[in-house]
Amino acid sequence: MRNKKGFTLIELLVAASILGVMMMAGIVIYQGAKKAARDARRREDLLGITKGMEQYYAIAGRYPAACPGAGTTFNDSNGQVIFDRFPDDPDPILNYNGTCDSNRFCFSALLENVGKGNCSACSCPIGGTSCSLLTANSNYFCVKYSQ
Secondary structure, three states, rough: OOOOOOOOOOOOOHHHOOOOHHHHHHHHHHHHHHHHHHHHHHHHHHHHHHHHHHHHHHOOOOOOOOOOOOOOOOEEEOEEEEEEOOOOOOOOOOOOEEEEEEOOOEEEEEOOOOEEEOOOOOOOOOOOOOOOOOOOEEOEEEEEOOO
């Protein structure tokens, strides 16, 4: 009787197929985790922006007349640094939307995970309508003034 050592072609194909499916599942899970991490950073950035704007208000008695630009230094009216580098979106293609005047501010960010936001539009109107934060299961995360 002949002693065979090794695997058949079918066994090798089945093993390769199982590994391929596992790799694809891992890639999908990894991509989802990256999206969730970028969304978490967006939320933290906007909450940090809110704290910085409120700090500016506490010192100056008003909000800045214009929104600071991404990556710029943000100082209060006395020259004290609030942000060494004003936050920008973790995805270089996207930007945080912001509207500021000396009485109010509103910032929003588009989230990658659909339905995880707190506002329904990317715009932050300041005129006659306010930045609504009451919409659940939306695609944008917004922050606004508290004064």
